[in-house]
Amino acid sequence: MKFMQWLHRWTGLIILLQIILWTISGLYFALVDHHGMKGHQYHQHPPTLSLNVEQVAALDPSWWSDFSDITKLRTRLIANIPQVEIHHGEGISFIDGRTGEPWRTHQNLAIQIANTTYSGPGEAVRVAAITRTRELNGWQGQGYRIDYNDDLNTRVYVDSHSGQVLDHRNTPWVVADWMFRLHFIDYTGGRNFNNLVIITAGIVTLWFALSGLILLVKLIGSGEMRVSLRNTTLRAKVGNQDVNLQDKAHKTILQTLQKHDIPVESGCGGGGTCGLCTVKLATTTKVTSAERDLLSEEQLEQGFRLACQHQISDAPVVEVKEMDVHKYTLELMSSEFLTPMLKELRFRVHDGDIPFSAGQYMQFLIPSAQTPTRPSDVPEAFSPEWINIKEAVFTHQEVRRSYSMATSSDTQELVFTVRYQPPGNGHDHPGVGSTYLCNMKVGQRIVAEGPYGEFQRLPGADRQLFFIGGGAGMAPLRALIQEELSEPEPRSMVFYYGARNRQELVYAQEFNELNQRGVVNYVPVLSEKQPSCEWTGEEGFVHEAVFAYLAQSDIQAFDFYVCGPPKMLTATLKMLEQLGVDQSRIRFDDFGI
Known part of the structure; x- marks a missing residue:
């Protein structure tokens, strides 16, 4: 079903693009006159000069015996040269009336013939012998193309065998020709409306309609598609x-x-990927696939469900855990880029202090989104990195986005590292939070709610702390490390941090100094191949580097703390499971983005 949804979306995009082409070409046909499309702006019909009786009688009839079954005879003057057109049993022949020889059009004669049908301001400036051209569909033989130096780039085609003007072509005709091709999906220019491309387009459109019907039936049957404008009541038990x-x-x-x-x-804004919004519903409430992945069987049997997975019409009564969280007004004190995609924001709490523990996060209440732009203070060297960023979709509703504190709780400021995020699975408004926050000005205020989260240090004075992170996962790990360092006797710590390249190593100088002091064993790992002259450290995926380290260490000596991008987090947890690390000694933070 997921593959069908993916294919349905891309098929819809292809059809949408063709509809746009139909609309553009249709508007062209409606606005441009038919005469202009034909390329006949400077075309005139020359007078037809037939031979009179005396001229016909003067022709030498001796060569007529070369033809059998003559059915039609037509005479004309072409550039004052008599021509006889004979229809006979073997076809049509054109004869020079003066000699009886087959008609031949030489270059100068072709220009004279072209001039008789041309009424524009230009002159013939170029003559080329041709045997075929894409501008004359279906014609093939001996002929000439005569180019005129007018404003429309007029071209006149003359057939050498008959001495007739085949047609006029110019720039407006080329535009019209392409509009016809786009409108009738006839990209070869063959004027065949039953070509392979249009047949394929018909099949694709049929697939789009059928797959859409199948998906609609599936959504209605599963209850996922149920839109109602009526109000209903949710009874919430809070404490x-x-x-x-x-x-x-x-x-x-x-x-x-x-x-x-x-x-x-x-943590994930309602996408069904973080598993944090647990509430208690009736035990008969259906279980979604996201809940089977994120909640234990024991929790499901007790009625625990994810609040983002159920509509209030399906579950009119809900039990919610009472939480000691509040809303605070934060004032931006400084804003600085740490990497091409990661920005450090420092806030002052405007209405008192926030009691929080290292590893916790705040939910920012993002106001109605404005048109997102690249922050004006993005460093020049980072500009290329921002060109391809997917910006936010627009909304008139407040949305919530979660960000972890990047410092321990004994500081005077709240520090967050905000990264532009690609669209996440299930997110209603991808990119709104990071776009808004990264464009905030110093002195501007925003409301945040919290603190939330239980990503905190495990008790155990005899065990070392092993941190594994990547990307924006640096924030809570840095806070936990700072909190441990503030202890009278901090425990030994190992910190493996993964990034694509050196430019994305956030807080590298800070942790290199801690490493030199022997306080934290800091090991950066770069996933992209680096020149040997610039990088001598670890390369590859961070979980692979950690595996190599733990293979030669006593894993029972560590408590593990993991935070980073979804793929890195999944691979790391799987690696720890393979090594036999007990789940009680693993803490991880998964915002599902």
């Missing part, structure tokens, strides 16, 4: 309180709870 919440029936439980300011953890 010891019962609250009745009114919202549209098709809204998810997560959307309704957030709309009414009831705190619920959510």
